Amino acid sequence: MDTAMRRNRGVEEGRRAAKKVLIVYAHQSSGSFNAAAKDAAVKVLTAQGCTVEVSDLYAMKFKATATAEDITGEVKNAKHFQYAEETKLAWEAGKLSADITEEQRKLTEADLIIFQFPMYWFTVPAIMKGWMDRVLTLGFAYSPEKRYSQGVFKDKKAMLSFSTGAHESMFSATGINGDMNVTLWPLQNGILHYCGFQVLAPQIFWAPSFIPTEARGTMLEGWRTRLQGLLGEAPLSFTPMDCFDREKGFQLKPEVCEKHAAKEFGPTVGTHLGKPLPPNNQMKAGV
Structure with a gap:
């Protein structure tokens, strides 16, 4: 089977397999490169027949801190509050805060989750980390019995799509920032794979702020092309x-x-x- 046939087959299989996409988006500016990448994903995936929902975290003023306020009513042990255990009990009792419950609904319904963000300090922005801390609660997203390859979300796909503030060469095995593969391990293995997701290869936009406008356009066009067959891609x-x-x-x-x-x-x-x-x-x- 030639390359074109494999690609077309992947597109068709992807269209049949995944129809609902959640984009968890974190950028303050609607004029940013990340906003353009998010908009491209919405447009291309919608054109494929997908239902695309976007959680615009800054626009939502999403609370980043994991606190007892995430639970409605009394907690089991206020003196020695343990967030994971308390939110597990709240999830089981239907007593999580409304913003968490709504994001968990979106996640439950989605076949594919795309995290779109600018890389801050070698990881996700605080508001997105807060989404992960608060939405991926014990019981709902993982348990001692259900994690990694046996995880809760083993039938869902997830991926990181992000921009960097440094060129690709700086994130190499000989570069000053170190190997990007090492940087991504805690996010892709320790969060996404831990919850069972099939993790698709990341979409990395290398230093868009430091390249010509035409080069940024080429980056976005490459993303649009990948999106055509994204739903049929094999995971990491x-x-x-x-x-x-x-x-x-x-x-x-x-x-x-x-x-x-x-x-x-x-x-x-x-x-x-x-x-x-x-x-x-x-x-x-x-x-």
């Missing part, structure tokens, strides 16, 4: 949970270690067995 690779021994503190099983013993690279960026990191493990599927 993570080590399945059943490869770890629960009885031994979730360590890789001996047979898994043996399987990788003769390989040049470790399995993933985080679980690398002391070997060189696999190239682009957090940036391209099937690498």
Whole structure:
């Protein structure tokens, strides 16, 4: 099957598989590059027949802090308040605050979630981290039994789409900012994959503020092209949970270690067995 046929097949499969998309968007300006990237996603995905919903966090004045105010009524233990446990009980009892409940509704209905943002201090903006802290509550988004490859959202896809303030070369294995694959591991593995999402490769817009207008237009056109087949893309690779021994503190099983013993690279960026990191493990599927 040639490349064009595979791409078309992916587009058609994606259209059938995912019809509802949630874009969690964090930028203060409607004239920003991130706003243009968000608008492009809405337009292209809607044209494919998707229902697209946008959570514009700054426009919503979304509360970033995880506090007892996120629970309506009394908490179980006000003296020694534990956010995760208290919000789990509130979720089970239907006593989470209305803003959290609404975002959880959107997330429950979505087949694909796109996080659109400018990278701040090597991670998401505080308002988006607050969305993750407050919306992805214990019980609703994960549990000790339901996480990673066995996670709650294993039938959903999620991805990061973001701009950087530095050029791609600076985020390389020899660059001053370090390997972008390492930077992305906590976000993609520790949040998205932890909740079970199939994580699509990130869409990275390298330093749009420092390139000519025409180059920014080319970036956006590349995003529009990717969006045409986005819903049919294969996810990034993570080590399945059943490869770890629960009885031994979730360590890789001996047979898994043996399987990788003769390989040049470790399995993933985080679980690398002391070997060189696999190239682009957090940036391209099937690498």
